[in-house]
Structures are given as structure tokens and as C-alpha cells.
Amino acid sequence: MATFFQRHQNQLVPFLFVVPALVYVGYFAFYPTAQTIQYSFQTRILAFTWYNYQANLQSGLLTWISNTLWLTVDALTIQFGLALAVASILNRTFRGKTVFATIAILPIGIATVVAGFAFNQIFPNTGAGYANSILASFGIAPVYWLNHPWMALLIVAIADSWKNTSLVIIILVAGYATIPRTLYQAAAIDGAGPLRQFRYVTLPGLRGFIVMALLIRGAQEINIFQLADIMIGSYPQLLTVQIYSLWETSGGYPYIASAVSTVLLAIVSVLIVVVILIGGGGKK
Amino acid sequence: MIAGTMAATPLEPTPGARTSAPKYSANRFSLSNIGLYLVIGVLSLFFLFPIYLIFLIGFTSQQYTIFSARPPLIPPALTLINLQQALSGANSPFLPSMYLSLEVAFFVGGLALLIGIPTAYGLSRLGRRLAYGLTTVLFVVNMVPSITIAIPISVEFIKIGLYGSPISIGIAQELLALPVTVFLLVGAFQGLPPDLENQARVDGAGRFRALYGSLVPLIVPALVAAFLLSWMLSWDESTFALILYNPASSATLPVNIFLAFTGRGSPTIGVAFSCIATIPVIILTVFLQKYLKGEDLAAGVRG
Numbered sequence: 001m002a003t004f005f006q007r008h009q010n011q012l013v014p015f016l017f018v019v020p021a022l023v024y025v026g027y028f029a030f031y032p033t034a035q036t037i038q039y040s041f042q043t044r045i046l047a048f049t050w051y052n053y054q055a056n057l058q059s060g061l062l063t064w065i066s067n068t069l070w071l072t073v074d075a076l077t078i079q080f081g082l083a084l085a086v087a088s089i090l091n092r093t094f095r096g097k098t099v100f101a102t103i104a105i106l107p108i109g110i111a112t113v114v115a116g117f118a119f120n121q122i123f124p125n126t127g128a129g130y131a132n133s134i135l136a137s138f139g140i141a142p143v144y145w146l147n148h149p150w151m152a153l154l155i156v157a158i159a160d161s162w163k164n165t166s167l168v169i170i171i172l173v174a175g176y177a178t179i180p181r182t183l184y185q186a187a188a189i190d191g192a193g194p195l196r197q198f199r200y201v202t203l204p205g206l207r208g209f210i211v212m213a214l215l216i217r218g219a220q221e222i223n224i225f226q227l228a229d230i231m232i233g234s235y236p237q238l239l240t241v242q243i244y245s246l247w248e249t250s251g252g253y254p255y256i257a258s259a260v261s262t263v264l265l266a267i268v269s270v271l272i273v274v275v276i277l278i279g280g281g282g283k284k
Numbered sequence: 285m286i287a288g289t290m291a292a293t294p295l296e297p298t299p300g301a302r303t304s305a306p307k308y309s310a311n312r313f314s315l316s317n318i319g320l321y322l323v324i325g326v327l328s329l330f331f332l333f334p335i336y337l338i339f340l341i342g343f344t345s346q347q348y349t350i351f352s353a354r355p356p357l358i359p360p361a362l363t364l365i366n367l368q369q370a371l372s373g374a375n376s377p378f379l380p381s382m383y384l385s386l387e388v389a390f391f392v393g394g395l396a397l398l399i400g401i402p403t404a405y406g407l408s409r410l411g412r413r414l415a416y417g418l419t420t421v422l423f424v425v426n427m428v429p430s431i432t433i434a435i436p437i438s439v440e441f442i443k444i445g446l447y448g449s450p451i452s453i454g455i456a457q458e459l460l461a462l463p464v465t466v467f468l469l470v471g472a473f474q475g476l477p478p479d480l481e482n483q484a485r486v487d488g489a490g491r492f493r494a495l496y497g498s499l500v501p502l503i504v505p506a507l508v509a510a511f512l513l514s515w516m517l518s519w520d521e522s523t524f525a526l527i528l529y530n531p532a533s534s535a536t537l538p539v540n541i542f543l544a545f546t547g548r549g550s551p552t553i554g555v556a557f558s559c560i561a562t563i564p565v566i567i568l569t570v571f572l573q574k575y576l577k578g579e580d581l582a583a584g585v586r587g
Contacts, residue, residue, distance in 0.1 A: 094320060111537075111561055114561060
């Protein structure tokens with residue numbers, strides 16, 4: 001023991017500086033999370049029950065899960081495609097680069113609910129909206145954007161990607177900066193064209209950054225709530241929108257909503273485990 | 285490596301970097317550049333169009349926007365009627381809502397620095413393995429679903445009567461602001477020469493005096509950036525603010541926007557508040573651009 005303290009003595013004081021933050025996140029993040037899990041097995045009368053899970057399974061829990069996952073896959077595909085394109089453009093030198101960089105990150109500042117409203121006006125479920133105005137000027141009949149669940153989820157994914165691609169761009173631009181220019185020159189000398197340079201120089205160089213961005217955005221995507229609620233309401237239903245509607249109508253009793261919350265947490269936990277395994281970006 | 289400043293890469297090239305950059309076809313339009321600018325044009329249109337719409341709808345009569353079957357992309361006439369209706373009148377939620385949003389945002393920004401400065405300092409002085417572990421804890425906090433945390437917190441705050449108060453909303457939103465603040469400040473502390481602190485402590489200052497007397501004054505730009513970023517996160521945040529909102533008192537601007545556009549309030553409020561909420565964040569984003577670094581936002585990732 002003595003050696004342990006001797007060895008870590010110079011660590012103790014810096015650690016004390018971190019304690020307030022740990023107490024804060026422990027009390028306001030981890031403790032409520034544990035409470036949610038506990039609530040999910042309770043009702044107003046019962047101390048332990050599976051009732052909340054059974055009731056939600058009957059109301060369509062599995063559909064809510066699959067909708068949430070589809071939306072996540074759609075959105076991540078769109079925003080990583082877009083972000084790779086924008087970041088590779090920003091990696092070049094051209095006139096107007098600063099202006100384009102600013103335009104590309106503007107959406108990061110727009111509130112999620114405002115983004116939801118703007119895209120709701122572009123793609124409403126009524127056959128009206130700005131997208132149909134544009135189609136009409138080409139003589140194309142109005143489209144009912146949200147008629148099919150897969151289409152509605154795709155439209156929400158596009159809106160979400162508008163709002164959140166900026167974050168991925170910022171992370172990937174940082175990644176590009178770590179790739180030595182000489183690698184590209186060497187690849188070019190070896191006869192690699194732009195596509196092969198992308199495949200064999202850019203992608204390996206960005207790997208760590210892409211993984212972290214995927215984990216961050218993946219977790220946030222599974223938690224998507226108000227953007228979807230404003231655009232599509234509860235058709236197709238997502239886990240978060242369902243949690244809110246169960247909570248809103250519960251009269252202040254968190255039990256039934258907590259079961260869906262716990263499922264949501266379980267899905268995000270898969271990503272959290274990955275983060276813990278690779279150590280919060282500490283991978284060297 | 286935890287968010288260092290070694291590869292600090294703002295999106296905007298620094299003036300020095302720009303002059304030393306290779307000059308190949310940089311400043312003239314060549315055939316290959318036409319394709320590039322075409323792509324840039326399309327992408328810019330995608331990023332700008334929704335922002336244009338927010339203001340178009342805000343300053344156009346509703347018969348040409350949200351109630352039109354074929355809303356025109358160019359406004360027939362501009363009007364202030366939406367803003368006037370939403371902002372004036374005895375029952376307008378505007379002033380209380382704006383006031384609450386501002387209170388919460390300043391609280392979140394202030395608390396981020398209050399907790400973030402010592403945390404970032406501690407992390408930058410800890411051994412590598414412990415610092416990794418603690419960084420991971422903060423990173424995980426950012427991933428836990430807000431709605432999962434918000435409901436039990438709301439139940440607690442209802443019990444103790446703090447429900448809907450600016451402090452209750454701010455404390456919850458801080459969970460989103462604190463990790464980013466800490467990552468940003470760790471980078472700033474690591475960028476300082478270690479001799480500075482040693483010198484202060486040789487001169488007899490304790491760790492606190494060395495931190496707040498010698499180090500903190502040198503990272504003021506990072507502190508301002510962290511404060512504004514936290515302020516902006518809070519200004520935009522709506523999940524905690526919604527779940528912790530007490531219908532008997534007022535709601536923040538984003539919560540009012542959410543209620544307006546989900547059939548729980550007047551669309552005029554939503555249209556007008558969207559414009560008002562968007563103006564400061566556009567200015568802040570442009571200002572904060574060079575402080576938004578990938579390393580900080582991804583918890584100090586290194587490829």
C-alpha cells in the first residue's frame with residue numbers, strides 16, 4: 001500500500017482538481033441513469049415487475065427499435081458521405097475556401113427544433129411545401145414525402161444530416177491535417193490516381209477520426225428526438241418520441257416511459273462499450 | 285493523446301499557412317476548378333437553403349408560407365407581422381421565454397468554466413492512463429441519452445420544487461457543455477510551457493494560485509471560446525429544457541418552438557421565435573469557427 005501511495009503521490013493533487021466534475025456527472029448523469037433502469041421494473045404499486053416491458057412490447061416496441069436503427073443507418077450514411085466530400089474539398093487550396101468552410105459549418109449553430117421546422121416546411125406530409133414548389137416549376141406533380149415509413153425516415157435522415165454533418169466535417173478536417181502531404185506525393189509517383197489515393201492514403205489516415213465521429217454521431221442519432229417529432233410526429237414511431245409521449249401523459253410517473261428509456265440506453269450502451277474499449281479517443 | 289494543440293487545425297487556414305501553401309492553380313479558374321466550384325456551389329446551396337427559409341418564412345405573410353399549397357421561394361412582399369404578433373401583446377411568451385433562455389445559457393457558460401477549469405488543469409497534470417480513463421468517463425456522459433437522464437432528474441426536481449427553474453435546466457444542460465469545455469481547455473493547458481507553473485510554484489504560489497494567477501490569464505481566448513460554445517449549446521438545447529419545463533411557468537425559446545410546431549402552441553410563435561433564436565447563433569458560429577477543432581469535439585482523438 002505504502003508503495004502505491006508513494007508511486008501515485010504526485011497524482012493525488014491533480015486528481016483532487018477533477019473530483020468536482022466527477023461528483024457532478026456521477027450525481028446528475030450516472031445516478032439518474034441507474035434510476036431509470038430501476039423505475040423500468042416498477043409500477044406505482046409493484047416493487048418488481050416486467051409489466052412495463054410487456055406493455056411496451058405489445059404496443060410495438062420492436063417496430064420503434066427497428067425504425068430508430070433504420071434512421072440511424074440512413075443518417076450516418078448520408079452525413080459521412082457528405083462530410084468526406086466537404087472535408088476533401090477543404091483539404092485543397094482554392095479561392096473562397098474560407099467562405100465555403102464557414103457555410104459548411106453554419107448548421108452546427110442552428111437549433112435542432114429550428115432545423116426540424118425548416119425541413120418540415122420543405123417536406124411536409126400534405127403535398128405542399130417548398131420541395132413541391134420546386135418540383136412544380138418543372139411541371140412535376142406533388143410528392144407526398146412522408147407516406148411510406150422508409151421514405152419518412154429517409155427524409156428525417158436528410159434533415160438530421162443537414163444539421164449534423166458540420167460536426168463530422170470538423171472532425172474529419174482535423175483528421176486530414178494529420179496525414180502527411182508526402183504520402184500523397186509518394187502515392188502519385190507510384191501512379192495512384194485520386195480514387196486509389198483516397199482508398200490507400202486518405203481512408204487509413206482518417207480511420208481513428210472516422211471511428212470516433214461514428215461513435216459520437218451514432219449515439220446522438222439513436223437519441224434523435226425533437227427533429228423527428230416536428231417532422232413526422234409518431235408515424236413511423238421512434239423510441240425517443242414514444243418515451244416523451246409516454247412521459248407527457250403519465251402524470252409525473254416515470255415507470256412505463258422508463259422501460260423504453262432503458263431499451264434506448266441498452267442500444268446506446270453497445271457504442272459506449274466500444275468507446276470504453278478503445279479508451280475515449282486515446283488509441284495511439 | 286488527449287486533446288493537444290500540436291495539430292490544432294481550425295477550418296480557417298491561418299494567414300501564415302496560406303502564404304506558404306503551394307500555389308498550384310490556387311487563384312485562377314482552370315477547367316478542373318470549374319467542376320470543383322460546381323460541387324461547392326451545390327453543397328453551399330444545400331447548407332444555406334434551410335437558413336434562407338427560416339428568415340423567408342419569418343418575414344413573409346403566412347398565407348404565402350406555412351399556409352400555402354405552393355409556397356413561393358421569393359417572397360411577394362416582406363412583412364413584420366409575424367414578429368409583431370409573436371412579440372407584442374400581454375400574453376406573448378416572448379419576454380419571459382427570452383429571459384429564461386438567456387439566464388440558463390449564461391448559467392451553463394459560467395458553470396462550464398467554474399468546473400471545467402480545475403478539471404482540465406487536473407487532467408493535463410495527471411498521468412496518461414488515469415487521464416485517459418477520466419476523459420472516457422466524460423465522453424460517455426455525452427453519449428448517454430438526454431431523455432433517459434432527464435426524466436429521473438425531472439422527478440427529483442418536482443419533489444424538491446425546483447422544477448422548471450433556470451438552475452434545474454442549466455444543471456442538466458451542463459452535462460452536454462462540460463465535456464466539450466474540458467476537452468477544449470485541456471488542449472489549451474497542454475499548449476502552455478510547463479516551466480510557467482514550476483516558476484510560479486518555486487516563487488511560493490500553491491497550486492491554486494499558480495493555476496488562477498499564472499496559467500488561467502494565459503488561456504483567456506480558450507476560456508472565451510469555451511464559454512461561448514457552452515452558451516450556444518444551452519441556447520439551442522431543447523430535450524432537457526422540454527422535460528424539465530414547468531407548464532405553470534415559462535419555457536426556453538427552443539421549447540416554445542417545439543411546442544408551437546408539434547400542435548401544442550401557435551405557429552406564429554414558432555415562426556417568429558425561430559428567426560430570433562437563429563440570429564445570435566449564426567454570429568457565434570462564424571466567430572467560434574476557428575475554435576471548433578476536431579480534436580476537442582472528438583475528445584482528443586489521434587488517428
